[in-house]
Amino acid sequence: MKKSLHTFALLAALPLASLAESADPSHGTFQVCANTDAPVSLAFANGLLSTWVSANEALDATVSKLEQEKKGLADRGTLLFHADKGLLDELRAVFEQRLAEVELSADDKQAAYASFFAFLAASENEPLAGADWWAQTRQAMGAVVLARMTAFAARDAAELRSDAANDVAAIEGLLDAGKGVLVVAHGHGNLYANAALKQAVNPGNEARVRYLGAATAAATHWPGTGGLTYASSAGDDVLNALRIALILASHPEPLPANQLAPHPVLAGSFTGHGYVANYLSQATPAGASFRGMLSNAFTSVKSAPASPGALAFRLTQTAQLDAMAATSYNVAWTVQEPQEFRTPDETVVASVVETFDPGTSKLTVVAQSNCGYMPALASGLRPLLMQTPVEGLPPAPSSIMVTLQPGNAEPAVSWVPVDLWPHPGSSGRWAMYTGMIGTTPSHEGITLFWSASGPT
Amino acid sequence: MLTGAEKQILGPDVEHDGVRDDVQDRLAVLHGNDAALTDAATIFARAVTRSAILGARGARPTAAQLGHLKAELDCYWAMAKGKGFEPLPASRIEALVVNDSERLKAYLDFVSNASGVPTEPSADAPCTLAQATSPAV
Numbered sequence: 334m335k336k337s338l339h340t341f342a343l344l345a346a347l348p349l350a351s352l353a354e355s356a357d358p359s360h361g362t363f364q365v366c367a368n369t370d371a372p373v374s375l376a377f378a379n380g381l382l383s384t385w386v387s388a389n390e391a392l393d394a395t396v397s398k399l400e401q402e403k404k405g406l407a408d409r410g411t412l413l414f415h416a417d418k419g420l421l422d423e424l425r426a427v428f429e430q431r432l433a434e435v436e437l438s439a440d441d442k443q444a445a446y447a448s449f450f451a452f453l454a455a456s457e458n459e460p461l462a463g464a465d466w467w468a469q470t471r472q473a474m475g476a477v478v479l480a481r482m483t484a485f486a487a488r489d490a491a492e493l494r495s496d497a498a499n500d501v502a503a504i505e506g507l508l509d510a511g512k513g514v515l516v517v518a519h520g521h522g523n524l525y526a527n528a529a530l531k532q533a534v535n536p537g538n539e540a541r542v543r544y545l546g547a548a549t550a551a552a553t554h555w556p557g558t559g560g561l562t563y564a565s566s567a568g569d570d571v572l573n574a575l576r577i578a579l580i581l582a583s584h585p586e587p588l589p590a591n592q593l594a595p596h597p598v599l600a601g602s603f604t605g606h607g608y609v610a611n612y613l614s615q616a617t618p619a620g621a622s623f624r625g626m627l628s629n630a631f632t633s634v635k636s637a638p639a640s641p642g643a644l645a646f647r648l649t650q651t652a653q654l655d656a657m658a659a660t661s662y663n664v665a666w667t668v669q670e671p672q673e674f675r676t677p678d679e680t681v682v683a684s685v686v687e688t689f690d691p692g693t694s695k696l697t698v699v700a701q702s703n704c705g706y707m708p709a710l711a712s713g714l715r716p717l718l719m720q721t722p723v724e725g726l727p728p729a730p731s732s733i734m735v736t737l738q739p740g741n742a743e744p745a746v747s748w749v750p751v752d753l754w755p756h757p758g759s760s761g762r763w764a765m766y767t768g769m770i771g772t773t774p775s776h777e778g779i780t781l782f783w784s785a786s787g788p789t
Numbered sequence: 790m791l792t793g794a795e796k797q798i799l800g801p802d803v804e805h806d807g808v809r810d811d812v813q814d815r816l817a818v819l820h821g822n823d824a825a826l827t828d829a830a831t832i833f834a835r836a837v838t839r840s841a842i843l844g845a846r847g848a849r850p851t852a853a854q855l856g857h858l859k860a861e862l863d864c865y866w867a868m869a870k871g872k873g874f875e876p877l878p879a880s881r882i883e884a885l886v887v888n889d890s891e892r893l894k895a896y897l898d899f900v901s902n903a904s905g906v907p908t909e910p911s912a913d914a915p916c917t918l919a920q921a922t923s924p925a926v
Contacts, residue, residue, distance in 0.1 A: 384883070384897075384900055384901075385855070385858075385900040385901075386837075386858075386862060386880070386883060386900065387879065387880060389859055389879075390878070393863075409863075411906060412906075412907075414903055414904060415904075416900070416901040416902070416903060416904075418898075418901040418902065421897050422897070425893055425894065425897060429890055442888070443885070443888055446884040446887065446893075447880070447881055447885075449884070450880035450881070450884040451878065451880050451881075451884075454878065454879070454880040499906075503906055506906075
């Protein structure tokens with residue numbers, strides 16, 4: 334016997350007055366309905382051999398490059414910083430041991446420290462310390478770096494996901510503020526960026542995210558939305574050494590080099606790996622290519638459909654099977670999130686009012702959108718069905734159907750099957766299913782119905 | 790008040806502005822004795838010094854402290870760019886301050902524990918080289 338379950342209606346009345354026409358000019362130039370010129374923020378994930386200061390320099394150099402093109406960033410960028418304290422400690426130990434083995438004048442000692450910090454910053458400046466002594470010291474530190482890089486690139490996905498938690502929060506914060514986000518990563522920063530993007534990006538916000546890697550140490554890349562997602566130079570000695578080390582260790586090797594032009598001999602450029610010195614340089618083919626990719630990625634995300642930031646609208650339905658009737662769910666609804674959706678300039682673009690009638694178990698949601706935000710609004714309307722499985726009672730619905738219907742009593746225009754997937758928060762005896770609704774901004778007075786049906 | 794070990798990390802500072810005297814002298818030379826540029830570079834050097842002292846205490850950077858460090862680095866960049874001067878790599882200034890084993894360990898301990906997004910400091914905090922009896926730590 335097929336169990337018949339309640340059908341609930343979500344009524345969404347949608348007067349689609351354009352905010353673009355009625356917006357108060359004092360709110361600035363952000364065009365709510367224009368779907369172009371979205372504010373875009375840059376997020377930079379540094380490579381393994383970085384200090385906090387040098388990582389900020391790399392971020393600033395990237396911001397400056399985009400500003401030179403008058404790209405119009407929303408802010409000064411966000412650093413997705415990761416330090417490997419163990420690596421820094423090892424390098425410090427090697428450096429100090431080597432330093433103790435030689436007698437240096439005060440000036441030479443100062444030069445040695447300058448060289449050490451330049452090494453930590455992967456800035457590839459001319460060696461400042463005595464050439465022979467520094468060359469040997471640098472070689473010894475390079476071996477430490479390679480060993481650490483190899484071990485790091487072989488870490489498992491769960492560990493990376495955990496370490497990327499701050500990055501996920503930072504990216505989600507930018508997206509929730511209504512910004513487009515361009516994530517740029519260098520070297521091992523690509524491992525974190527991949528892990529973070531897989532967690533922070535969803536079908537509702539992915540149009541506002543682009544990802545670009547330089548000298549990527551990752552074997553795969555979060556796909557982004559078209560176009561090349563990375564630049565790795567065939568003349569990148571660090572990447573080449575890492576590739577060999579990973580192959581020998583039977584680990585997945587980094588994505589292949591796709592910048593094949595000969596690496597020029599630049600003054601002070603030793604490895605071809607430095608982010609600013611090589612990949613952001615105007616003097617290298619890889620740099621020219623990466624700079625072009627950076628510009629294109631920015632333009633692409635800039636023109637992505639805008640959407641208000643706080644569209645984390647969720648309805649949580651706690652569905653507990655009625656043991657007596659065994660044919661229906663008793664449903665309690667709560668609205669967990671703010672019920673006004675605002676753009677970054679605080680313009681309210683949508684509001685939601687919900688009522689629940691316990692007598693009829695009918696939930697009515699009236700969502701008012703002020704302009705063409707219906708796609709975003711609809712993607713924010715994720716009916717979450719939480720079921721408490723009770724022994725002996727039917728399992729959770731196997732599907733949810735959604736229909737979009739004009740409010741003028743015309744027949745339903747479509748039935749949209751909704752994909753179900755376990756929510757990451759599901760655990761134990763609780764099952765949570767999320768359905769995504771898609772629609773278009775052209776509907777006026779849309780009625781959303783959804784129903785759940787269980788297996789026989 | 791700084792402990793004895795922290796005073797060692799700070800070093801000789803006759804002007805009590807939180808930066809070692811020889812660092813200031815060297816920064817002046819490196820910036821052609823341009824007073825404004827030297828001050829901007831000194832502000833960043835003071836931030837590096839402060840970070841090393843905090844590192845010697847075993848402190849992990851707070852978002853506010855990172856915000857100050859970043860803002861003070863930004864001050865130098867902005868001043869240099871405004872004057873058409875190619876700023877020194879930050880690593881050069883870090884190395885001027887952090888030039889012995891204790892300072893190196895303390896500074897790396899501090900910055901390698903940085904994480905999260907720095908807090909924007911209030912407008913009046915960075916970009917001024919005010920006289921002080923001790924570093925603002």
